[in-house]
Amino acid sequence: MKKFQKHFVGKGKQVEGLQIIKVTVNMDDLNDLSYEFNGETYATFEVAKMKTADQFGREFTVYVSRKEEVADEPETEKETKPGTKMKRPAKKVKESIDEVADLPF
Numbered sequence: 001m002k003k004f005q006k007h008f009v010g011k012g013k014q015v016e017g018l019q020i021i022k023v024t025v026n027m028d029d030l031n032d033l034s035y036e037f038n039g040e041t042y043a044t045f046e047v048a049k050m051k052t053a054d055q056f057g058r059e060f061t062v063y064v065s066r067k068e069e070v071a072d073e074p075e076t077e078k079e080t081k082p083g084t085k086m087k088r089p090a091k092k093v094k095e096s097i098d099e100v101a102d103l104p105f
Helices: 027-032
Strands: 003-012 022-027 035-037 040-044 045-051 060-069
Touching: 003 027, 022 027, 022 060
Parallel strands: none
Antiparallel strands: 003 022, 003 060, 035 040, 045 060
16 A cells, blocks of 8 residues: 655754744755656655754754555554544344333233
8 A cells, every 4th residue: 555654854943033944954865855857856845843843943844755655554443533433333233122121011
């Protein structure tokens, strides 16, 4: 099965007082993830805000997202998305009216 895999290539920090993110990228990693189009070499990457800053105050991460073949995971309890309800197994239907209630007539 193919899934998107993130390959982290760098980190960044917002420039104080501006709407600019300054990133530092490892060129060896980025070159390995580049591609060619119409005779030119390109690298497409994404910049995302991290939940918490790292020890150097960098608040952004840089990664290349690629669709790659991955091994199928063994089926265990499936995770649900936050806010969704898990389905309950259907209740067993009573087979006869005698099992439902003790009727006086």
